[in-house]
Amino acid sequence: MNTRTLIPGIKNASSEPAKGEQRCPGAPSTQDIVASDKVRAPGWVRSESYQFLGDQDISKDRYIDPAFARLEMDTLWKKTWQFACREEHIPEVGDYHVYDIGRFSFIVTRVAPTEIRAYYNACLHRGTKLRASGTEGNTDEFKCSFHGWSWKLDGSHQETVCHWDFPHVDPKDFSLPQARVERLGGFVFINMDLSAPTLAEYLGPEIKAHFDAWKLENRYIYLHVAKRLPCNWKLAIEAFMEAYHVIETHPQVAVSNGDANSQYDVYGEHVNRFISPLGVLSPHLYGKHTEEDILKQFTLGDSGALGGGERSLGKNGSARQVMADMFRGMFEKATNTDLSGVSDSELLDCYSYTVFPNTFLFPGISLPMVYRFRPDPSDHRKCLYEVLFMRPVPVDGSRPMPAEPIRLRDDQSFCEAAGMDAGFGAILDQDTDNLVLQQEGLEASAKPGITLGNYQEIRVRHFELAIEKYVKPKA
Amino acid sequence: MNPHKLAFTRVLPASELPPNAKKPLSIEGKAILLCNVNGQLHAISNVCSHNDKPLERGRLGNGWIACPTHGARFDLATGNALCLPATKPIATYEVRVVEDWIEVLV
Numbered sequence: 393m394n395t396r397t398l399i400p401g402i403k404n405a406s407s408e409p410a411k412g413e414q415r416c417p418g419a420p421s422t423q424d425i426v427a428s429d430k431v432r433a434p435g436w437v438r439s440e441s442y443q444f445l446g447d448q449d450i451s452k453d454r455y456i457d458p459a460f461a462r463l464e465m466d467t468l469w470k471k472t473w474q475f476a477c478r479e480e481h482i483p484e485v486g487d488y489h490v491y492d493i494g495r496f497s498f499i500v501t502r503v504a505p506t507e508i509r510a511y512y513n514a515c516l517h518r519g520t521k522l523r524a525s526g527t528e529g530n531t532d533e534f535k536c537s538f539h540g541w542s543w544k545l546d547g548s549h550q551e552t553v554c555h556w557d558f559p560h561v562d563p564k565d566f567s568l569p570q571a572r573v574e575r576l577g578g579f580v581f582i583n584m585d586l587s588a589p590t591l592a593e594y595l596g597p598e599i600k601a602h603f604d605a606w607k608l609e610n611r612y613i614y615l616h617v618a619k620r621l622p623c624n625w626k627l628a629i630e631a632f633m634e635a636y637h638v639i640e641t642h643p644q645v646a647v648s649n650g651d652a653n654s655q656y657d658v659y660g661e662h663v664n665r666f667i668s669p670l671g672v673l674s675p676h677l678y679g680k681h682t683e684e685d686i687l688k689q690f691t692l693g694d695s696g697a698l699g700g701g702e703r704s705l706g707k708n709g710s711a712r713q714v715m716a717d718m719f720r721g722m723f724e725k726a727t728n729t730d731l732s733g734v735s736d737s738e739l740l741d742c743y744s745y746t747v748f749p750n751t752f753l754f755p756g757i758s759l760p761m762v763y764r765f766r767p768d769p770s771d772h773r774k775c776l777y778e779v780l781f782m783r784p785v786p787v788d789g790s791r792p793m794p795a796e797p798i799r800l801r802d803d804q805s806f807c808e809a810a811g812m813d814a815g816f817g818a819i820l821d822q823d824t825d826n827l828v829l830q831q832e833g834l835e836a837s838a839k840p841g842i843t844l845g846n847y848q849e850i851r852v853r854h855f856e857l858a859i860e861k862y863v864k865p866k867a
Numbered sequence: 868m869n870p871h872k873l874a875f876t877r878v879l880p881a882s883e884l885p886p887n888a889k890k891p892l893s894i895e896g897k898a899i900l901l902c903n904v905n906g907q908l909h910a911i912s913n914v915c916s917h918n919d920k921p922l923e924r925g926r927l928g929n930g931w932i933a934c935p936t937h938g939a940r941f942d943l944a945t946g947n948a949l950c951l952p953a954t955k956p957i958a959t960y961e962v963r964v965v966e967d968w969i970e971v972l973v
Contacts, residue, residue, distance in 0.1 A: 487926065524950040527940055529933030530926035537917070537937040537952040793905070796929045 412444030412846040415653070419675035422655035422667050429736035430713060436602045437667065437737050441657040445853050449841030452834045454859065455624040461772035465494045468749055468862030471585040472662075473594050475751040475764055476500045476510065479578050480612050480794050486530045486545060490523050491582065494769040498571055499523055499534065500580055503545050508575065510582040511568040516549070517541045534568070543568050576600075578609035595747065596660035602745070606755040611782035613762075613794040617809040618778045620802050621824055623831040625750070625767040625775035626859065631823050631830075632744065632752060632763060633851035635668045639676045641822050644815075646674040647681055647689040648711065649742075656850045661858050662748040664851040670740045670758075671712030686711035716740050719758055728787045731757075746851065748858045773831055779806075779820070875963065875970035884908070884969060891923040894973045899960065901969060902927055902943060909943040910960040910971045916941075917953035 415421060423440065426433045454460045476491035477500055488501035490513060497513035499522060513521050515536040522534045522543075533550055535542040542550040549566035552558050571582045574591040581591055592600050621628045631637070638651035645651075650669040658664045673686055687703050690711065705714055716736035723739070724731045731739070738757055745753045752763035760782045768774035778797065785791055798809045806824075807817035834842075844853050876894050879901065884890055890901040891913050898913035900923055913921050915934040922941075925932045931949060933940045939953030946959040961972040 484926075523938040524952070527933065527938055527950050528926065528928060529935065529938050529940065530924075531935045531938070535936060793929050796931075 410444070411447060412442065412850070414847065416675050418678070419650070419653040421653060422650065422669050425650060425653075425669045425672055425712070426667075426735075426737045426741075429716070431716070431733070431735045433735040433737040434605060436605050437735070437741075437743070439657075440655060441598070441659055442655075442847065442850065443658050444846060445658070445850065445857060447844070447846055449839075449843050450853070450856050451841050452837065452839075454856075454863075455627055455831070456772075456835050458772045460863070461624070461767060463863050464767070464859070465769070468859065469493050469496070469584075471583070471588060471862055472749050473574070473581045473583045473588070473591050473747070474749070475579050475747070475762070476582045477580050478613060478794060479508075479575065479580060479609070480791055481528060482508065482580075483791065484530060486532055487528070488523065488531065489528045490525055492525045493766055496584070497521060497525055498582060500573070500582065501545065503547075508573050508580055509547060510571040510573050511543075511547055512571070515539075515541055516566050516568070517552075577603050577606060578611065594662055596663065599659050599663045599745075602755075606753075608753070608755060608782065610785055611760065612785050612792050613780045614783045614792070615781040615809075615811045616778065616795045616797045617780075617800065617806065617812060618776060618797045619800040619804070619806065619824075620768065621775050621777045621827055622773070622802070623775065623827040624772055625765045626855075627827055627830055627834075628775050628777055629746070629750065629752075629765050630852045630855065631827055633664070633666070633746065633855065634848050635666060635742075636845060636848040637826070639674060641826055642819055644689065645819065646677060648672070648686045649674055652676060652848070654848070656847060658850060658854045661861060663745060664854045665743065665745040666851065667737075668742040668744070669712075669737075670742060671710075671715045683709075683711045687714055690715055712736070712740065723757060727784045729784065746855065748855065749862075873972070875961075875965075875972045877965075877968045877970050879969045881964050881967050881969050887927060889923060889925075889927065891921070892971075894971060897958075897973055899971060899973065900932075901962070901971070902932065904928075904930065904943065908962045908964070908969065910962040911941065911943060911946060912958040914957065915939055915953065916948060916955040916957050922957075 426437060474493060477489040481489040482502045485502050485504060488499050491498045491500050498510040499513045500510045503509050513523060515522055517539055520536050520538040522536055533542045533544055540553045544550045547568040549563040552561050571584045572586060574581050576591060635651040635654040638649055639646045648671055650672045652675040654666050654668040656666050671690060673681055684705055687705055716739050719739040720731045740758060741756055742759050743754055743756045750765045754761040762780040764778045766776045800809060806812055806820040807814050878892055879890060884901055884903045886903050886906055888903050892899045892901060900911050900913040902909045904927055913923055915922055917939045918936060920936040922932055922934055924935045930943055931940045932943060937952050940949040941957050942949055946956040948954050948956055963970050
């Protein structure tokens with residue numbers, strides 16, 4: 393069913409399309425492309441949920457003003473659900489994973505086979521972190537390395553060293569403070585706001601149903617790359633929210649990417665997505681390339697690591713169908729599974745979902761990433777970007793350990809990360825190069841805000857509206 | 868050259884150290900921890916360089932072990948400390964399998 397919605401009453405008298413209603417002229421829609429596929433896409437692909445959300449400029453202050461970054465830390469980061477780790481980071485009771493956001497730090501730990509908690513990572517004596525940032529381990533107590541105060545796995549206070557000197561410390565009042573924890577699709581989310589809506593309410597029923605369909609709990613992290621980016625965290629996020637930039641920034645991709653006819657959707661306040669069809673020519677390049685060119689220049693993404701076969705168009709074949717069939721065979725072989733019922737679109741297309749504020753999920757098969765962006769607490773012009781590639785768990789049911797993060801230096805190419813597909817690494821480098829210029833350009837600009845397209849940049853506006861909601865709550 | 872320094876000590880049948888298992892041993896008076904991470908064997912000092920506590924109950928990760936007491940992590944291949952509160956490395960020892968026995972050079 394088409395769930396496309398438009399705000400009524402904004403059509404003008406001259407019968408021109410309402411704002412946000414225009415689509416790339418002369419090109420099939422993403423839904424048209426998907427509907428022509430041999431193996432039918434699931435319902436969560438065959439739906440639309442666009443909404444026009446205004447066309448005012450967005451103030452540039454929010455990207456360049458350190459005071460805005462401080463405000464974000466005191467407001468939105470304390471009230472939103474954030475992806476802290478995957479369940480496979482802490483598979484056993486006593487396993488823990490330290491998640492930091494800004495100046496905040498949490499020990500996310502499995503206290504029982506089916507219970508995970510997140511403790512504020514600070515000793516209640518004089519404040520020392522109980523575990524160093526960015527670490528994992530296993531323990532049956534959290535003991536401070538300074539004076540030895542300790543807490544049991546369940547967060548209750550275990551020992552005050554020289555208790556005789558602390559008659560004013562009642563262990564009952566010294567349990568480790570907690571953030572809320574919820575799990576979905578193998579992801580562990582935390583929220584500092586004890587009165588926040590549940591994660592299901594935060595996502596909304598439609599997106600919860602998408603999550604349930606993806607079964608991402610049956611995947612594991614096989615590659616994890618982290619790099620500091622030279623820009624405000626929101627600029628980095630917004631660079632990945634649209635395919636509008638593909639033709640100029642990633643011309644090598646455009647030959648096999650329906651960029652200008654990608655589909656954009658918004659869901660409630662916290663989730664948006666695009667579907668960017670692959671194996672089809674960019675509308676910018678109509679008439680300039682053949683189906684053979686599309687096939688030849690298809691960017692393999694993760695599947696490059698699996699090794700591709702010979703590409704041949706055959707008689708009356710389309711590049712999109714040839715690639716779908718080829719991917720099906722490659723992934724069936726690599727994972728020893730039957731993918732005959734998996735749609736061509738799921739095998740090929742780029743599905744990019746954002747869970748506000750800082751997580752991207754790509755539930756497709758050839759591009760199976762998770763992105764996470766976090767502000768650098770010491771510099772609003774920097775942020776930490778992580779890309780995690782996920783694959784189905786082996787058919788024997790074993791769960792490989794999640795890959796260790798490869799931490800690139802600022803000056804390194806993404807292509808230098810062992811295991812990174814060269815084509816994909818080059819794309820990320822192109823994005824990074826833009827971002828330093830954008831950060832500097834916004835600071836140099838005489839224009840007070842950024843201007844957005846009504847359709848192709850709707851995710852940016854939707855994201856910025858959510859920023860506003862948390863940073864400037866209504867009185 | 869002291870020939871004893873080049874002598875491997877046969878310590879354990881390889882079958883007794885399956886993937887992701889650990890085994891504390893005393894070899895020539897030294898506390899050693901044998902680790903098997905996904906089939907890769909490591910022999911390291913069983914003493915945390917931060918607080919002298921044993922590492923044997925520590926979690927094994929992809930190439931690291933975490934001290935269960937305060938969370939210091941060490942690279943299993945080099946012994947280098949990977950995070951606070953440790954800053955000094957732990958000793959590592961050459962390990963090999965000969966005739967299905969694990970041997971350590973101490």
